[in-house]
Amino acid sequence: MALISPDRSDAPLEDESGHVFTVGELTRTIRSLLEQAFEMVWVEGEISNYTVANSGHAYFSLKDDKAQVRCVFFRGNRMRVKFKPGDGDQVLVCGRLNVYEPRGEYQIVVDSLEPRGLGALQKAFEQLKEKLQKEGLFDEARKQPIPEFPWRVGIVTSPTGAAIRDIVNVIQRRNPKISALLYPVKVQGDGAAEEVAEAIRYMNTIEDLDVLIVGRGGGSIEDLWAFNEEVVARAIYASELPVISAVGHEIDFTIADFVADLRAPTPSAAAELAVPRLKDVMEDLSWLINSLIDGMDDEIGEYKDHLRRLIDRRFFREPQRILEGPAQRLDEISQRLLRGLDQWVVVQRHRAVSTVHRLMQASPQWDIKNGEDKRAGLEHRLIKQMASQSRWHRQRFEGVAKNLNALSPLSILDRGYSITTDTQSGKAVKASGEVKPGDKVEVRLSKGKLDCTVDGTNE
Numbered sequence: 001m002a003l004i005s006p007d008r009s010d011a012p013l014e015d016e017s018g019h020v021f022t023v024g025e026l027t028r029t030i031r032s033l034l035e036q037a038f039e040m041v042w043v044e045g046e047i048s049n050y051t052v053a054n055s056g057h058a059y060f061s062l063k064d065d066k067a068q069v070r071c072v073f074f075r076g077n078r079m080r081v082k083f084k085p086g087d088g089d090q091v092l093v094c095g096r097l098n099v100y101e102p103r104g105e106y107q108i109v110v111d112s113l114e115p116r117g118l119g120a121l122q123k124a125f126e127q128l129k130e131k132l133q134k135e136g137l138f139d140e141a142r143k144q145p146i147p148e149f150p151w152r153v154g155i156v157t158s159p160t161g162a163a164i165r166d167i168v169n170v171i172q173r174r175n176p177k178i179s180a181l182l183y184p185v186k187v188q189g190d191g192a193a194e195e196v197a198e199a200i201r202y203m204n205t206i207e208d209l210d211v212l213i214v215g216r217g218g219g220s221i222e223d224l225w226a227f228n229e230e231v232v233a234r235a236i237y238a239s240e241l242p243v244i245s246a247v248g249h250e251i252d253f254t255i256a257d258f259v260a261d262l263r264a265p266t267p268s269a270a271a272e273l274a275v276p277r278l279k280d281v282m283e284d285l286s287w288l289i290n291s292l293i294d295g296m297d298d299e300i301g302e303y304k305d306h307l308r309r310l311i312d313r314r315f316f317r318e319p320q321r322i323l324e325g326p327a328q329r330l331d332e333i334s335q336r337l338l339r340g341l342d343q344w345v346v347v348q349r350h351r352a353v354s355t356v357h358r359l360m361q362a363s364p365q366w367d368i369k370n371g372e373d374k375r376a377g378l379e380h381r382l383i384k385q386m387a388s389q390s391r392w393h394r395q396r397f398e399g400v401a402k403n404l405n406a407l408s409p410l411s412i413l414d415r416g417y418s419i420t421t422d423t424q425s426g427k428a429v430k431a432s433g434e435v436k437p438g439d440k441v442e443v444r445l446s447k448g449k450l451d452c453t454v455d456g457t458n459e
Contacts, residue, residue, distance in 0.1 A: 023104075024101070027099060027101045027104050030106075031099035031101065034099060034106060038096060040095070040096055041097060042092060042093070042094050043069070043093045043095075043108060044064075044090070044093075044116060045062035045064050045068075045069075045090075046063055046064065046089070046090055046091075047060050047061075047086065047087055047088065048060060048061040048062075048063050048068065049061050050087050052078075055075065056075030056078065056079075057072065057078070058073040058075075059071070059072055060073070060085075060087075062091075062093060062108065069106070069107065070100075070105055070108070071093065071095070071107060071108045072098075072100075072107055072108075072110065073110040073113065077110060077112065081112070081114075082124035082225075084124075085113060090115065090116040091113050091114065091115055091116060092113070093108060093110050094110070094112045094113070095108045095109050095111045095112075096108070096109050096111070097109075122221070124228070125221075125228050125255070128233075128255055129258065132233055132255065132258070132259070137234075137237045137258075138258045143261045143262075144261045145261075146211055146242050146244065146262055147210045147242065148276070149276065149281070150210035150211045150274060150275065151177075151178060152179050152180070152181060152208050152210055153178060153179070153180045153181070153209070153211055153212075153213060153275065154181050154206070154209045154211070154212040154213070155167055155180055155181065155182045155213045156183050156199040156200060156203065156213070157182070157184075157187060157214070157215055158184065158185065158186065158187045158216060159182060159184035161187065161217050162217045162267075163215060163217045163267035166217075166266070166267045166271070167213060167246075167267050167268070167271045168271075169268075170268050170271035170272055170275070171271050171275050174271070174275045174276065175277065175281075176278070177278065181206070181209065183202060183203055185199050186226075187216035187226055187227075188216075188223045189226075192226035193226040193229035193231050196227070196235070197229075197231045197232050198235075199214075200212065200214060200239055200243070201238075203239075209241055210241075210242075211242050211243075211274050212239065212241045212242065212243045213243075213244045213246055213264075213267070213270045213274060214227075214232075214236065214243055214244070214245055214246070214247075215245060215246030215248075215264070215270060216246075216247055217267065218252060219248060224247055224248050224254055227245075227247045228254050228255045228256070229255075230255075232256055236256060237259050242262070243260045243261050243262075244262045244263075244273060244274055245257045245259075245264065245270075246264040246267040246269065248266075249265070413444070413446035414446050416446075418445050420441050420443050420444075421441065422435060422441060423440035423441055423442050432457040432458060433457070436457065437454050437455055438453065438454060439453070439454045440452070440454075441453075
């Protein structure tokens, strides 16, 4: 037994023989003591921080209002639990105490787990039901109608149970002409759900089946559990054959009942729903035949009476009168046709003349003649216009020439005047003060010019 020295608070932990423990030794010792003292425990509490690792092992804490303990739920044991645990679930855990040495924490290694207040199977049922309902597997709109007159019924159930005997007996009693095909399966225990699902898929490959009955006799929820498995529900949902679910007794409900196209309270009731009584069918058929014959007799009688009334009419006795009205009508139509034909000929003649006139106007010769006439007119108008323009421009030119001649310096020179320019600067000399004696000047006359030298100037 490990002790702490009363004289030194920091004295190492040692047993009665004075042995000092290492951390690993102490942890292993505690682990051994716990495992021996708590080989199997039942603990109730609330799940917290529930996580599932990639390995499939689950880890969570189990707590109440005073404490909590770590738990590990290894994959092999976890897969056997029918429902899916989650945070906040009140559960009852069965397992053994253990110490996880790397962290020095004690934990419960869980062997089994079930909800408190609600059985594990019932909770699994509710969870799967909610999941499939959200996916639409229970929708009434997708359910198929059960055929009214099937000839071959498929059955998926145990070959040794009471269910198959009840189904076959009911079918034979109601209509011995209908055949039944059994696919034998396990209906409870490991692998039962997979067998039922495979049987449903196989039955859908048989072409001449009309309807499928899937079920078993009564039992506990554990016995009926194969029909609460997801694999069976999805096989029923994917079935192209209409499926009647017949599981247990009238008070038993399974997931298969909700997915199936029709739920029967018992296997016997499923056979009754699938197969109509031959006697009832024959009676209905006989009634329909008699009703049809009576209806035909009544209708034939009405036609006879109608024909008799027609025969009594005058046009049957004097059939030539039948043609009098149509003959008169034919004459009237003929006259109208002739009048209409004459009018049509006049209209067509008028249209032809109008068309010929338009064609003549559209003829190239017509265009050439019109073009020549137009050209001659245009030439005449152009010559007159050009002559008029020429006279106007000549008169205007003569007037401008007279004005220019009157303003021209040359006309002034003709009257005896001259223009004197400074030879050096080339500028016109306007006053005597602009030159001085000795400057060279040029005198421009009406005809010719004079080169002069200035001898003197006078103001």
